[in-house]
Amino acid sequence: MGRSATPYILIFPSFLLAAAVILWPLKEIVSLSVHDVNRFGIMRDFVGLDHFRTLFADPDFIAALWRTLLWTVSVVVGTLVCSVPIAMILNEDFYGRGLARILIMLPWAVSLTMTAVVWRWALNGESGMLNSGLRDLGLIGTNIQWLADASTAFPMQILIGILVSIPFTVTIFLGGLSSVPEDLYDAAAIEGAGAWDRFRTITLPLLRPFINIAFVLNTIYVFNSFPIIWTMTQGGPANSTDILVTYLYKLGFRLGRLGDAAAVSLIMFGILIVFTIVYVRLAMREEQD
Amino acid sequence: MRRLGLLAGASMLAFCSMAQAGTVRVTIAEYSKGTGPYFDAAAKEFEASHPGTKIQIEVVPWDNLQQKLTTDISAGANADLSIIGTRWLLDYVSQNVVTPLDAYVKPDFKARFIDTFLKPSIMNGKVYGLPIAASARAMYYNKDVFKKAGIDTPPKTWTEFKADADKIKSSGSPVFPFGLQGKEIETDVYFYYGLWANGGDIIKDGKSGMDSPAAIETAKLYKSFIDGGLTEPGVTSYSREDVQNLFKQGKVATVITAPFLLNQIKAEVPNLAYGVAPIPVGDGGDGGTYGVTDSIVMFDNSKVKDEAWAFLDFLFTTEQRTKFDKVEGFLPVNAKEAADPYFADNADLKVFTSLLPKAHFAPVIPGWEDIAQTTSNAVQKIYLGQGPIEGTLKEAAAKINTTLSQK
Numbered sequence: 001m002g003r004s005a006t007p008y009i010l011i012f013p014s015f016l017l018a019a020a021v022i023l024w025p026l027k028e029i030v031s032l033s034v035h036d037v038n039r040f041g042i043m044r045d046f047v048g049l050d051h052f053r054t055l056f057a058d059p060d061f062i063a064a065l066w067r068t069l070l071w072t073v074s075v076v077v078g079t080l081v082c083s084v085p086i087a088m089i090l091n092e093d094f095y096g097r098g099l100a101r102i103l104i105m106l107p108w109a110v111s112l113t114m115t116a117v118v119w120r121w122a123l124n125g126e127s128g129m130l131n132s133g134l135r136d137l138g139l140i141g142t143n144i145q146w147l148a149d150a151s152t153a154f155p156m157q158i159l160i161g162i163l164v165s166i167p168f169t170v171t172i173f174l175g176g177l178s179s180v181p182e183d184l185y186d187a188a189a190i191e192g193a194g195a196w197d198r199f200r201t202i203t204l205p206l207l208r209p210f211i212n213i214a215f216v217l218n219t220i221y222v223f224n225s226f227p228i229i230w231t232m233t234q235g236g237p238a239n240s241t242d243i244l245v246t247y248l249y250k251l252g253f254r255l256g257r258l259g260d261a262a263a264v265s266l267i268m269f270g271i272l273i274v275f276t277i278v279y280v281r282l283a284m285r286e287e288q289d
Numbered sequence: 290m291r292r293l294g295l296l297a298g299a300s301m302l303a304f305c306s307m308a309q310a311g312t313v314r315v316t317i318a319e320y321s322k323g324t325g326p327y328f329d330a331a332a333k334e335f336e337a338s339h340p341g342t343k344i345q346i347e348v349v350p351w352d353n354l355q356q357k358l359t360t361d362i363s364a365g366a367n368a369d370l371s372i373i374g375t376r377w378l379l380d381y382v383s384q385n386v387v388t389p390l391d392a393y394v395k396p397d398f399k400a401r402f403i404d405t406f407l408k409p410s411i412m413n414g415k416v417y418g419l420p421i422a423a424s425a426r427a428m429y430y431n432k433d434v435f436k437k438a439g440i441d442t443p444p445k446t447w448t449e450f451k452a453d454a455d456k457i458k459s460s461g462s463p464v465f466p467f468g469l470q471g472k473e474i475e476t477d478v479y480f481y482y483g484l485w486a487n488g489g490d491i492i493k494d495g496k497s498g499m500d501s502p503a504a505i506e507t508a509k510l511y512k513s514f515i516d517g518g519l520t521e522p523g524v525t526s527y528s529r530e531d532v533q534n535l536f537k538q539g540k541v542a543t544v545i546t547a548p549f550l551l552n553q554i555k556a557e558v559p560n561l562a563y564g565v566a567p568i569p570v571g572d573g574g575d576g577g578t579y580g581v582t583d584s585i586v587m588f589d590n591s592k593v594k595d596e597a598w599a600f601l602d603f604l605f606t607t608e609q610r611t612k613f614d615k616v617e618g619f620l621p622v623n624a625k626e627a628a629d630p631y632f633a634d635n636a637d638l639k640v641f642t643s644l645l646p647k648a649h650f651a652p653v654i655p656g657w658e659d660i661a662q663t664t665s666n667a668v669q670k671i672y673l674g675q676g677p678i679e680g681t682l683k684e685a686a687a688k689i690n691t692t693l694s695q696k
Contacts, residue, residue, distance in 0.1 A: 039380050041363030124531070125523045126540055145523020148471075149673055153526075234473055237525035237669035253356040255659045256380060 026269075032262035039256035051263040060239045061247065061264070067154075068223065068243040075161035075222045079169050080214060082162060087173030088203070101174075108167035116231035119160050123147050123232070150240035153233050157241065160228055165221075169214045176210030177203070212283040219279075220272055244268050311342045313597045314368035316361075318354045318583065320422065321549070323616040331612075335603045342596045362386055362588075369591040370601065372421055375409045375582045376651040376658075382412050383655065387586040389415040393598045401605060406622040409650050410584045418584025419605060420622045421613075424547040425578040425641045425648055426482070428569070432562040434464045434542040443543075443566035447486055447510060450543075450569045454519040457542055467514050468532040468541030471524035471672050477664035478579050482545055483507035485649060486571035491664075492652050495693060499664060500679075500686035508671050508678045515672060525669050537561065547581075548641050549618035565637040567644055578641075580648030582622070620645075656692045663688050 033051055035043040055061045090101050107115070122129040123146035131143045147153045180203065188198050226245045229235060235242035235250065242250075244264060252261035317328050325348040332344035347368060349357050355377065361367040373381065381387045394416050399407070402420070410418035430443045435453070438460040444450035454466035470479045481491060487510075489503025498504060514520050521527060521541055529546065536544040537558050544550075545568055554561055570576030585604070587597055603609060607625045614621055614632075620641055621627040632638055651657060667685035670676055 038384050040359060040384060040386060042384070125526055126521060126535060127538070143522065145526050147526035148523030149525065233526075236472055236665075237673060238666040238675075250662070253359060255656075255662065256359070257659075 029262045029265055029269075032259055033266050035259060037259040037262070039258065041258055047259070051259045052267075054260055055263055055267070060242065063239065064235075064242040064244050064247040065267075067241070068245075071154075071158060071161070071243050072219055072223045074158045075165060076215060076218045078158065078162040079165040079218055080211060083166050083169035083173055083214070084207070084211075086166065087170045087177055088199075090170065090174060091177040104170055105167050107164060108171075112164060112225070112227040113231055115164055116160070116228045119156075119228075120147070120232050123156060147233055149237065154241050157228055157232060160232075161222060161225065164228070165218055169218060172210050172214045172217075173207065176207045180206045212279075216276060216279060219275065223272060224268070311593065311596060312345055313342060313370065313593050313600055314345045314347065315597075315600070316354075316358070316368040316371035317346055317348045318351050318372040319348050320351070320617045320619075321552075324348060327613055327616050331604060331609055332600075335600055339596075339599060342599065344600055365590065367588050367590070369593055369597045370585055370587055372583055372585050373418070375418065375420070375584045376653075378410060378418055378584055378586070379412065379653050379655060379657070381586065382417050386589060387417055388589040388591070388594070389417055390419070390587060390598070390601075391415050393601075398602070398605075401607070401623050401625070403622055403624050403627065403645075405580070405645050405648065406582050406620075409580075409582050409653070412653070418586040419601060420582040421585040421604070422583040422617065423581070423620045423622045424549065425580050425620060425644050426478075426545055426547055426568060427578060427640050427644060428543055428545050428566045429536060429550060430543045430564050430566060431464065431536070431539060431541075432564050434462060434539075437462060443564060444569050445567075446572055447483065447569045448572055451510070451514070451519075454514065454542075455517070458517070458519055462542075464539065465519065465521045465535075465541045466543065467520045468527075468535050468544035469511065469514065469520040469524045469672075470527055470529055470532045471669060472526060472531070473528040475529050476668060477661045479545065480507065480511070480664065480668045481579060481649070482568050482576075483510055486569060486576040488571060488573060488575045491649075491660075492654065492693070497660075497686040497689035497693070499667065499689060500683045504682055504686075505679055508668075508682060512671060512674075512678065524672050536563075547618075548620060548638060551637055552618035565640045567640060577647035577649050578644040580645065580650045582650070654693065656695065659692050660689050663692070 031043065032041070034046060034048055036045045036047050037043050086104065090097065090104065094100075121127075125131065125143050125145040125148065128143075128146070130146065131140070134140045135143070144152065146156055184202050185198055188202060193201070224245055226249065229241055229243055229246050230249070233241045235246040239247070245268070248261050248264040248268070251257045251264060315328070315332075317324060319325065325346070328346045328348070332346050335344055336342060345368075354373070358367065358371060358373065378387070399416075406420040406423045407416070410416060410420060428443065434457060435441075435443070438453070438457040440453050440456060444453045450467075457464065457466040470476055484491070484498065484504055484507045487503035487506045489501045489507070490498045492498060493501070515524060521532075521535055527535070532541065532544050533546055533550055533553070535541040536550070537554060539561065551565075554563060568576060568578055585601065587594060587601070591597055604613075605623065607623055607629075610621065610623045610626045611629050611631070613619070614626065620638070621629070621632050627633065627642070632642075651661075654660070663685050667681050670681050671678055675681075
């Protein structure tokens with residue numbers, strides 16, 4: 001009896017700590033979202049679901065919601081598609097592999113904000129590096145104003161999002177690849193399997209759990225990622241590149257609508273929780289089959 | 290264990306410094322690289338003459354100031370004094386966060402100020418803040434570009450301006466005639482210059498002026514600049530700093546902005562042949578500049594109000610004001626300071642001060658940031674050619690009217 005209680009006693013303090021750190025802010029956000037809140041976070045009347053109603057009546061919020069989904073799916077899928085081949089190349093034994101690995105990992109060490117600032121300069125219409133590069137190559141005649149319009153700004157932001165997510169994802173995949181036994185490939189080669197077949201029947205299935213982890217972690221991370229979009233366009237022009245988290249920041253700190261902002265963050269929290277549970281369940285069921 | 294001791298020590302220290310009655314904490318917005326050093330020096334000088342009082346300066350970048358204050362105030366951990374945008378002041382006053390200074394502001398203190406700049410900080414007849422920074426806007430123009438296009442004087446009206454812009458363009462100059470801002474802070478303000486020139490106003494009789502004929506006229510005017518290739522392309526990707534940079538690089542011939550560009554030009558491109566002129570007016574002679582003040586306020590929960598006031602009194606002496614405004618390139622708010630040869634004999638600054646009698650300030654209304662955002666969004670849509678001008682402006686006006694009726 002005493003023995004079976006030990007783990008619970010041991011786990012209790014950390015559980016308490018986790019509860020304090022996770023549940024207390026959550027409780028605060030919930031109560032902010034159902035009260036009339038002033039600019040300085042002082043709560044007044046209970047207003048029920050008013051903040052949520054305001055949000056769903058706001059076309060900018062709806063647009064930001066859809067854009068967030070587009071942003072997350074594009075960046076996450078793009079990152080996974082790019083990272084698998086990169087990880088496979090880096091897993092090969094070649095001269096200078098160590099250096100190549102370091103080069104791929106380096107961007108990870110640079111802060112996202114700084115990366116975004118540099119890209120903001122590079123994409124500047126009149127003095128940006130990208131335009132002058134393209135002009136020198138004869139690809140464009142007149143400067144492209146990358147950040148002037150969502151139709152060019154947002155795809156660029158997605159591209160940068162993919163670029164900065166690659167190092168982390170490649171790291172996960174490299175770990176996965178190193179656990180694939182070499183003799184499987186040898187056996188497949190003897191059986192006459194081509195490179196594509198080996199990839200499809202050995203690499204991909206064995207990499208599956210790692211892809212799942214990378215997928216879930218990247219989704220959570222990208223969904224909540226603020227610096228790229230904020231630094232480059234602040235969600236503009238006219239809210240056309242806003243995702244939920246930049247929209248939330250504007251509501252909270254610029255417009256002083258903390259109640260609405262709390263409601264947005266709850267909605268984001270809900271979406272992520274539902275997504276994660278559904279995905280993890282699906283992935284686990286597949287693994288068991 | 291050692292770490293625990295250290296922690297305990299640190300918290301004791303924190304406790305002691307809080308308990309010391311003579312410490313005045315001041316949150317300062319960072320205007321430039323010179324801001325921090327100026328305030329540190331001022332604090333030292335003040336401490337030397339006021340033994341027992343300690344001034345603790347915290348410098349915060351402008352972009353983060355509102356966020357920092359919001360979190361500090363909601364946690365009850367705010368400083369004793371802080372710089373805020375005067376346009377935020379109403380929110381602070383209505384939430385009883387800041388304290389009126391009337392008990393301290395004696396007539397001779399009040400007499401130090403140029404009235405135009407003190408006025409925006411007065412609400413319900415009480416002084417809630419002191420204008421720590423003041424500026425106005427005027428038009429900078431590139432003399433070389435104008436001369437090459439055969440133009441001798443800067444344009445006085447928008448009609449002249451449009452004609453000059455056409456001349457510059459048809460002279461084959463690669464310089465874009467009008468540096469138009471279309472991104473981030475003050476995008477709405479850039480639109481107001483035309484609005485005021487056309488006899489319009491931001492708010493008229495409690496209603497938005499964004500659907501007025503003047504606003505429609507202005508939108509058409511600016512759009513004709515854009516469509517005619519008279520502005521830099523892609524205006525919605527240029528923030529205030531971006532258009533100022535274009536001007537410094539000689540890529541646009543004109544830009545409307547604040548006096549602090551003078552300091553930047555002096556430091557970065559001293560050979561640029563530029564002039565400063567009033568913002569063009571309408572054909573009916575309407576127009577004016579945008580006046581901006583930032584206020585320094587005292588928080589209601591301050592425990593060292595007298596000491597904090599003594600520091601304010603010191604900051605607003607003519608000598609301190611002159612030092613600060615020279616560093617930052619702001620306009621004098623102190624009448625005696627304005628007589629200082631540095632300001633009085635500076636032809637460029639004179640243009641700014643001459644515009645002050647017709648300065649428009651951001652209206653003192655609740656939800657102003659919300660309204661400015663709506664305006665910016667509408668203006669950006671028009672610049673991008675997304676949707677018809679009148680419809681977009683009507684929609685914005687309706688949204689602003691809802692905001693206005695909410696409080």
